[in-house]
Amino acid sequence: MTLEFGHQLAATWLEIHPGASASQVVEFLEEQSLRARVAAVEVYVATGKTSEEEALALLEYEGRSYRDLMRKELSTGGLNLPPSGAR
Template identity: 65%
Template structure:
């Protein structure tokens, strides 16, 4: 999931749940990130590019937890695009 898509997703989710806490937003984005990694793993396997274990290992190594990313950006004040 790209960061730009993550921002759009977060904004849409916050419009639906305006009273949500930052922790709830991070949890939602983490679930979406996991779903995206699972889909990418399936595509790698279906195309014969890797076994399921290899694909999962590769994708896990290349992706950061959205929770870590969001916590870092909250602490740096870089989430000013979001309306809280």
């Protein structure tokens, strides 16, 4: 679902900004990612599960791990996704 949301977000942004460069699209997605991380930290802190510093460290670690996983999958020929139409 996250991949679908990211795709739709980028596609819709490009419809609104048809002359945008790839770096502008990436910048927009980075801004949205930052907003989502800030919201996640606020939720973690508000629920009393962690301190702000712990939440930030956890999200940073998860982000690096996720990016490393994506880099590995893309370098070996693509993401390991189920076939189209599979549930």
